[in-house]
Amino acid sequence: MQSPLIQELIEAFRVLPGVGPKSAQRMAFYLLEQNKNGGSVLAKTLAKAVEEIGHCSLCRTLTEEETCSICQSSRRATGELCIVESPSDVSVIEQSGIFQGQYFVLMGHLSPIDGIGPKQIGLDTLEKRLNDDSVHELIIATNPTVEGEATAHYIQQIALKHQVKVSRLAQGIPMGGELEYLDSGTLSQAFLARKAM
Amino acid sequence: MQSPLIQELIEAFRVLPGVGPKSAQRMAFYLLEQNKNGGSVLAKTLAKAVEEIGHCSLCRTLTEEETCSICQSSRRATGELCIVESPSDVSVIEQSGIFQGQYFVLMGHLSPIDGIGPKQIGLDTLEKRLNDDSVHELIIATNPTVEGEATAHYIQQIALKHQVKVSRLAQGIPMGGELEYLDSGTLSQAFLARKAM
Structure with missing residues (x-):
């Protein structure tokens, strides 16, 4: 009623x-x-x-302009390209202030079962950008999920083909986390990637 | 950024x-x-x-028409008027199907400290309606909070003045509730209002 x-x-x-x-x-x-x-x-x-609001013509993030403010900024290093799955990932990395380069936003991840291939996540655009050879390092920051890892692996192959250095965000114990409540996958990664001190 | x-x-x-x-x-x-x-x-x-969307001219609920569908309906008993605080209360009572009369929606409760007096909750409109003498019972269904109770008491006085029967929804143990988790206020009400069986 x-x-x-x-x-x-x-x-x-x-x-x-x-x-x-x-x-x-x-x-x-x-x-x-x-x-x-x-x-x-x-x-x-x-x-x-x-x-x-549409997509930035350079990095594919959401913006109402032709290119987003980060791609436009002259204060960002153009040699480092951080690859993330979504615009919210950009905003969380920006909040940390740790990264001064540029981004490339996939707007998703590879998922052949849903018909999302390399083209749908803009990897052709990324390849074109690597051809320009201003980029010397790709930092892959896709999520540590099955699809995110597969996407990272695929992008690694592209980087190798273009002879660009490629890295992946470290995995391990989050700050303030307690071992007691950690999943065994994360704990295994932390053991394997342990650092000499 | x-x-x-x-x-x-x-x-x-x-x-x-x-x-x-x-x-x-x-x-x-x-x-x-x-x-x-x-x-x-x-x-x-x-x-x-x-x-x-504005207010129904008869019951004050939200509607895009001059009067709401319940006030328009010829199938509703006009003698019983259920008084509630908000349109969401109407919708939950309608879902139960227990009530076949009409509503009057206060759109709030008395709260002198916020400048909400009888006029702001439409009690002048309610009095006019009681003058018509088609209403023979007011069922007060304001929330069992301090303000809701004060509002109920105020409306009771109006009803007495117009010699209209007035009742209040019963308080007690909710169906499926467990005594163990019940607050003592509700439990006291349930004891005081116990029924012979």
């Missing part, structure tokens, strides 16, 4: 990740009852973002 | 209840990367809802 438009709005909220029927209803009622202004700003910003 | 428009979108998502910076970023990236269509539908529906 909801009004059809409210029902439609609740359904529309359910596309968001982690939002079930109860949260969707709560969001809809909250905006309509208490924050119409916030709802209206959200609607406008979302419409504009969906309309205007 | 996010693009400004993406940053704006993440900020806009933070108005939603229960959405912090991480979830907001996840929502923004999810829609832009994987579901632009869903994002566009959400933006349109939200803009339309914020624009068109």
Whole structure:
């Protein structure tokens, strides 16, 4: 017995990740009852973002301009290219401040079963960029999942073909982690990659 | 180093209840990367809802029409009026199917400290409705919180003045609940309101 438009709005909220029927209803009622202004700003910003945001022509990350601010910046080292799966990975690496080079965003990982091959994750664009030979090191930062590892391996082959140095982020015990709660895969990696001190 | 428009979108998502910076970023990236269509539908529906949805002229609930579907329905008993705090309370009572009368939605509760008095929760409209004398019972279903109880008490006084029968939803042990985990307030209410069997 909801009004059809409210029902439609609740359904529309359910596309968001982690939002079930109860949260969707709560969001809809909250905006309509208490924050119409916030709802209206959200609607406008979302419409504009969906309309205007596309991919950076150099690194494939999300941006509303032709090339993103990192690719445009003259303060970033062009020799190091960090390869990540998604724009949120870029933002977490930027927060750490450890990396001063440029990025290449795959927007996914190899997954032949879903029809996602090298071309879908932009590896042809990456190869073109390696041909320019301004890049001297690829730092592969795909996720340590089965698909992420397979993607890393594939990119390693490309790098070898173009005689570019290639590295992978270290695996081991996370800072502040406790051995007791660590999975055995991570622990094995930490043993194998142990460092002399 | 996010693009400004993406940053704006993440900020806009933070108005939603229960959405912090991480979830907001996840929502923004999810829609832009994987579901632009869903994002566009959400933006349109939200803009339309914020624009068109107002309050039912009879019961004050949210609706895009002059009066809501429940107030319009000829199948609902007009003699019983259930008083709730919000439209989500209407929807949960409707789901139970136990009530066949009409509603009156306060859109809040009395809270003098926030400047919310009888007029802000529509009690003047409610009094007008009681003057018509088609209503013979008020069922008060405000939340069993301090403000909800105070509101219930205030409405009870209005009902007495208009010589209308007034009742309050029963309090006690919820179905499927376990005594072990029950708060002592609920347990006391259940003892006081025990029924002969």
